[in-house]
Amino acid sequence: MNGFHDIAASRVRGFTERLVLAAFVCGTALLLHWSVWPPLWLIIYTVSQTADKRLFSEWAAQPDRTPDRAQEIRLIVSVAVSVIIFSSMAAYTWFLGGTVGRLFAVVAISGALLHVSLQMYQKRRFLYAAVGPHALYLLALPTISAFTEGREGLMLLTLNIGTLVFLANLALAVRQSHRAMIEVTEARRTAEQASAAKSNFLAVMTHEIRTPMNAVVSAAHLLKRTDLTSEQTEHVTMLGEASDVLLGLVNDVLDISKIEAGKMTIERATLDLPDMVDGLTRIWRPQIEQKSLRLEVNIAPDLSRHIQTDPLRLRQILFNLLSNAVKFTAHGTIRLSVVQHDGILCFEVADQGIGIAPALKDRIFSSFEQAEAATTRRYGGTGLGLPISRQLARLMGGDIELCSIPHVGSAFTLSLPYLPVRTAPVEEVPMSASPTDTPRARRVLIVDDHEVNRRIVSLFIKPMGFDAVMAVNGAEAVEAARVETFDAILMDMQMPVMGGIDATAAIRAEAGPNQTTPIIALTANALDGHKKAWEAVGVYDFLTKPIDPDLLIDTLMARVNAAETDARKTA
Known part of the structure; x- marks a missing residue:
């Protein structure tokens, strides 16, 4: 957005305000000296403002467009004419309104000067067009009276001294305001660049670590x-x-x-509540038993088995709360309870651990912080689990509350909207992934610039009856896809010569043997933007490294079987 657009937008937004102010000036002028001129002036000013708004509306709606020389001159003239017409009523009150009229004229012009200076300071030519007529009126009115009213009128020339001081201070204020705006704009640009650098750093580090x-x-x-x-x-x-x-x-x-960054999205799907709780307890039970702790799970009988929520994020929150309880409990019981009160689903994870002092409760929900430095040294961790959990809970329409007593224990309560599903969803029958389902050897193109990754993926898929063909970059993958038919392509994203997204687009664009072959992304780039980039080239299976072998096999088998079924239908 440029300075010219800001001026145009301000002119359009201030249209009604200027007309209201003009009506007030008209009414005051009539009180000071009754005549037909103030209403006539108001009509002329309204017409000028309507034309001014029409001229500037075109530019206010187009932030990236800048007028040429002729167009800019028309807009500057419009501003100058509007100012001349507005201040003309100050001349009316000055000469016909007596002492009060003169005071009103000075106040009206001074206020208008301040207003247009703050509105037009970003473009010097517009600023001069707006300030010039007002300043001339303010200087000319006392000067004219000095020559028409004799000796007493000469006293009015002292007003010009005050006017010059006012204009000098106004110019200084405008200059400082302009400088401050430049600094703010520069600071915002620096912050945006820092944010972009941070995102780029995270993307690179994610890839390099994964x-x-x-x-x-x-x-x-x-x-x-x-x-x-x-x-x-x-x-x-x-x-x-x-x-x-x-x-x-x-x-x-x-x-x-x-x-x-505000890029976390919350989804909604049907979740089997007891099954989810059972899965979590299976994960943590070995560590709980290893520490000789007890685990109690209580799910209220009046709860619906199936609920509407974000299954992934709910598991993540409860996983973090259970992890926290196991980490800080040396002996005793950990209890997971699920109940509902007045349409609110409550998950409580209570432990008999070290507890948290009241003064430190807020700190544990701050990123990268734990209650005390000694806690970090003794128990480890980044201090991110609880802050993430609370923010996820709030994104889901709920919250996490803490009740804790030092050396007695802590209870974290996750509250979420209770959205029961009264009818159980139809369960999908999982596809068999056994080698007996593959009577012939299927060929898969594995594209990755790391030799170890190619080797590992080939070892994962070989027991399922797949033969692997290797390519070290996207260009090799495109060439291989031109000459040989594959049952599936496993494509990395970030590679030399040609990346996975460009290679996928090239394979899809050519009328070759693999134009419709299933392509599965296997990548260390795990941000949401990367997923959208794959979707843009028609790849919807997005597996992040480290690769889960079971998920890889299930995804690969599902895609290959679906492709073979479609081929038989069209044969």
Whole structure:
């Protein structure tokens, strides 16, 4: 948005205000000296303002458009004419309204000067056109009276001294205001650039961290499928747990960044409430038992089994609350309760842990903070779980409240709108992913610039009867897709020579053997913008690294089977 657009928008917005002020000036002039001239002046001023608004409306509606020289001159003339007409009524009250009329004329012109200076300061030519006529009136009226009223009139010339001082101060104020606006604009531009740099940094770091993590996590999955000794199994388990923690930290940083940028979206779907709670307890029960704690789960019998909510975010919040309870409880019981009160669904996670002092309760909901530094050193963590959980809860229309007593325990209560689903949804029958469903060898093109990633993906899909063909960048993938038919293409995003999105667009644009072949994105770029970029080229299966092997197989089998079914129907 440029300075000219701001002036145009201000002129259009202030149309009604100027007419109301003109009506007030007209009424005052009639009280000071009754005649036909004030109403006639009001009519002329209204016509001039209507024309002025029509001229500026075209430019106010187009922020990026700038008038040429001739158009700018017409607009400047319109402003000058409007000012000349407005201040002419000050001359009327000055000469015909007596002492009060002269005071009113000075006040009216001074107020108008201040108004147009603040409105027009961004463009000097417009500023001069608006300020000039007002200033001339303010200087000319006392001067004319000085020559027509004799010796007493000469005293009025002292007004010009005050006028010059006023104009000098006004010019200084306009200059300072303009300088301040430039500084504000520069600060905003700097902040926007910093925000863009932050987003770019997160995108790059996400990709760079997830790429090697994919190799670590996937190697752990592959090792689990081999014959291991008990000691080796323990080592692989430790490797997997450490990878899960690291991945959780990466996801937390991305989530808090998306929330702060206002890019976090909340979805709504049907959720099986007892099934979700059971899944969460299965995840945490081994650690709870390892610490010799007890876990109690209570779901109120009057609750609907199925509810409408964002399943992913609800699991995330409860996962964080349970993680917090397990982390800070050394002995005793952890209790998860689910009830509803007056249309509000309440999840309470209570523990018998270290508790939180009242003065520190607000800090734990601030990003990257825990109650005390000693807590971080002893228990670890980034301090992002609870801030993310509360902000997600508020995005979902609810909140999280805390009740805690030091050395006794804490109770976190998640409150959400209770939206029951009275009829259970029809459950989908999962597709079989067994090798017996693949009577022939299916060929998959794996596109990734990292050799380890290509190797790992091929090992994941080989037991399902897939043969793998490798490409190290998008250009190689496009060339391979021209000469050989594939059952599916697994495409990375960020690669040298040609990226995955450009390669996908090229494959879809050519009338080759793989124009309609299912393409699945396997990428370390996990931000929402990346997903939308894939959707723009027709890719709706978006799997982020580290790759979950089960999810990869399920997605691949579903897409390949669907494509084969469609091919049989059209055959």
